Amino acid sequence: MTTTFASDITGQRAAHLDADVSGQKHFDQLIADDSRVEPTDWMPEGYRKTLTRQVSQHAHSEIIGMQPEANWISRAPSLKRKAILIAKVQDEAGHGLYLYSAAETLGTDREELVEQLLSGKAKYSSIFNYPARTWADVGAIGWLVDGAAIANQVPLCRASYGPYARSMVRICKEESFHQRQGWEILYELANGTPEQKQMAQEAINRFYGPALQMFGPPDDESPNSRQSMAWNIKRFSNDELRQRFVDMIVPQAEALGLHFEDPDLKWNEERGHYDFGELDWSEFKSVVSGNGPCNEQRMKHRRQAHEEGAWVREAAAAYVRRQAEQSEPGALIA
Numbered sequence: 033m034t035t036t037f038a039s040d041i042t043g044q045r046a047a048h049l050d051a052d053v054s055g056q057k058h059f060d061q062l063i064a065d066d067s068r069v070e071p072t073d074w075m076p077e078g079y080r081k082t083l084t085r086q087v088s089q090h091a092h093s094e095i096i097g098m099q100p101e102a103n104w105i106s107r108a109p110s111l112k113r114k115a116i117l118i119a120k121v122q123d124e125a126g127h128g129l130y131l132y133s134a135a136e137t138l139g140t141d142r143e144e145l146v147e148q149l150l151s152g153k154a155k156y157s158s159i160f161n162y163p164a165r166t167w168a169d170v171g172a173i174g175w176l177v178d179g180a181a182i183a184n185q186v187p188l189c190r191a192s193y194g195p196y197a198r199s200m201v202r203i204c205k206e207e208s209f210h211q212r213q214g215w216e217i218l219y220e221l222a223n224g225t226p227e228q229k230q231m232a233q234e235a236i237n238r239f240y241g242p243a244l245q246m247f248g249p250p251d252d253e254s255p256n257s258r259q260s261m262a263w264n265i266k267r268f269s270n271d272e273l274r275q276r277f278v279d280m281i282v283p284q285a286e287a288l289g290l291h292f293e294d295p296d297l298k299w300n301e302e303r304g305h306y307d308f309g310e311l312d313w314s315e316f317k318s319v320v321s322g323n324g325p326c327n328e329q330r331m332k333h334r335r336q337a338h339e340e341g342a343w344v345r346e347a348a349a350a351y352v353r354r355q356a357e358q359s360e361p362g363a364l365i366a
Contacts, residue, residue: 048322060358063264068194071137079263082256083193084138085154086265092149092156092225096330098124100164100173111168115171116213123206126339134195149334159242161324162302168221168228168235174214176243176281182207183277184247192269215284222288233290240292244308245316251311276304 034207048193053075062069104201108114115223132142148154159177164170185204191197221232248254248270258267270277285291318324 039076055251062346063192066190066192066264068197069192070194078259080138082260082263083196083265084135084140086139086260087131087135087138087193087254088148088220089143089155089157091135092154093129093160094128094131096156096334097160097177099333100160100162100326100328101170103162103326104167104170107167108170113217120174120210120213123210127203127206129195130199134193139194145295146338150331150338152331153262156322157246158187158319158324159239161319161326161330162238162242163326164332165238166231166235168218168231169238171214171217171221171232172209172239173236174179174212175218175237175284176214177246178210178214180277180280182241183280184273187267188265190264190267190311193320196265199352215288218288222290229289232288236285240294241315242319244274244277245311245313247271247277249313249316264283275305276328278308282306 098121105117108117188200218232221228251269251271294309300307
């Protein structure tokens with residue numbers, strides 16, 4: 033019996049090994065063909081973990097990112113602005129839900145993903161730990177922050193993981209509306225009174241550096257970027273995306289009649305790109321580590337909202353159970 037049992041175990045291991053070898057070949061071919069990996073496909077554990085981390089952090093960022101602008105809904109300067117801002121905040125909530133759903137297809141329950149955020153184990157974009165001090169900051173967030181998001185996320189529409197890529201298509205369309213909303217706010221302020229123009233200038237001064245840091249650390253300090261590009265999750269490195277973004281926003285700032293207070297920012301004819309100054313990466317690391325101006329406030333608010341929303345989740349779960357019970361054969365419908 034011992035010999036038979038050992039033979040069974042050996043056979044099972046061999047079968048698993050063959051399945052892994054076959055699955056790896058299929059996965060490698062999908063990547064080589066620039067095709068899509070779907071949830072039912074075999075994938076390396078590293079690929080699964082990398083995507084779970086990236087997609088869930090993206091979802092966390094959308095949810096936390098609702099806070100700075102939601103705080104301005106009641107203070108927006110007109111009914112039109114309030115309505116637009118409400119629509120934008122609702123969009124961000126939807127983005128978070130799309131992305132949590134995409135992350136779940138990789139095998140991690142949403143409850144676990146949310147708990148990772150609430151416990152501080154999971155990170156979110158550092159940009160949302162800065163305060164929106166004035167109405168112009170809402171414009172700067174729309175133009176610069178959502179603009180950086182678009183520059184980063186449009187290539188993700190071609191990400192190798194199908195559910196992630198498909199969710200990005202809709203998200204990017206809505207982010208384009210958000211960027212336009214921010215541009216319009218800044219345009220009106222920049223063409224208003226001198227005080228309003230100064231307020232717009234100060235806002236982009238505050239968000240210029242943090243927006244450029246949204247693409248992540250420099251390539252030589254980014255441990256995950258190279259592998260993500262090899263797997264076709266990312267299409268461009270952090271520094272490449274950052275350069276593309278700078279090249280895009282400088283002419284836009286000039287059209288607004290504003291400028292970026294970066295003494296090193298100038299056109300480089302030889303490179304065909306704008307040069308720009310070194311960013312404060314020590315500040316970036318500090319904010320990501322939880323020491324930003326609003327880290328504590330953002331997480332306190334998220335935990336409170338999660339606790340206060342417990343009854344909604346419980347009611348939804350009870351409804352699902354009730355529906356399942358009533359669908360069983362022979363169940364009596366009350």
